[in-house]
Amino acid sequence: MIRIAAILCCIPVLSGCAAFPFPGAAPAASGAPSVRENRESRESRQVIELIAYTQRVATLQAEEQQRELNASTQMLSKDRGAYARVRLALLLALPGTAFNDDPRAAGLLESVVGAAVSESLPGPMQQFAGLLHAQIGERLREQRRTAQLKEQLEALKAVERNIIEREQARPR
Numbered sequence: 001m002i003r004i005a006a007i008l009c010c011i012p013v014l015s016g017c018a019a020f021p022f023p024g025a026a027p028a029a030s031g032a033p034s035v036r037e038n039r040e041s042r043e044s045r046q047v048i049e050l051i052a053y054t055q056r057v058a059t060l061q062a063e064e065q066q067r068e069l070n071a072s073t074q075m076l077s078k079d080r081g082a083y084a085r086v087r088l089a090l091l092l093a094l095p096g097t098a099f100n101d102d103p104r105a106a107g108l109l110e111s112v113v114g115a116a117v118s119e120s121l122p123g124p125m126q127q128f129a130g131l132l133h134a135q136i137g138e139r140l141r142e143q144r145r146t147a148q149l150k151e152q153l154e155a156l157k158a159v160e161r162n163i164i165e166r167e168q169a170r171p172r
Contacts, residue, residue: 043124046125047124047125050086050090050128053090058094065097066099069092069099073088075087082125083125085109085112085129086112088105089106089109090105092105093132102136105132105136106137109136112126112129
């Protein structure tokens with residue numbers, strides 16, 4: 001939930017950036033929005049829509065969440081675009097769900113983030129995907145570190161048991 005709140009806090013920043021002219025960008029013709037401005041406006045609305053959707057799904061019962069996951073999976077099979085990828089990745093990254101799959105979510109976002117890197121001025125959807133990818137990546141690193149620490153703790157417990165057994169077996 002904290003990650004979702006952090007993402008929500010970043011949305012106004014990301015969508016607010018669309019209002020500023022970028023260096024080297026040609027000024028728009030008298031009052032007519034440019035193609036780039038239209039794209040950014042559409043993507044900003046889509047990002048806000050995705051966040052609201054994810055919040056709604058987070059409050060659903062498990063079987064309803066599963067239906068939403070199935071619908072998002074079908075959407076991705078029909079349309080491999082950024083919107084469908086980010087939508088499914090958001091669902092897969094939802095903590096506390098039966099279908100949480102951070103590695104798969106990160107994999108879905110890699111192509112969107114890769115496209116953002118190749119563009120000189122990535123749009124709001126690519127920026128959001130980059131933010132989400134970074135957070136999921138950090139969560140995966142934390143999970144790996146936790147697993148390592150658990151293994152080390154188990155190894156130390158085994159050493160401790162071994163020492164205790166040796167002391168008990170030693171003649172007095």
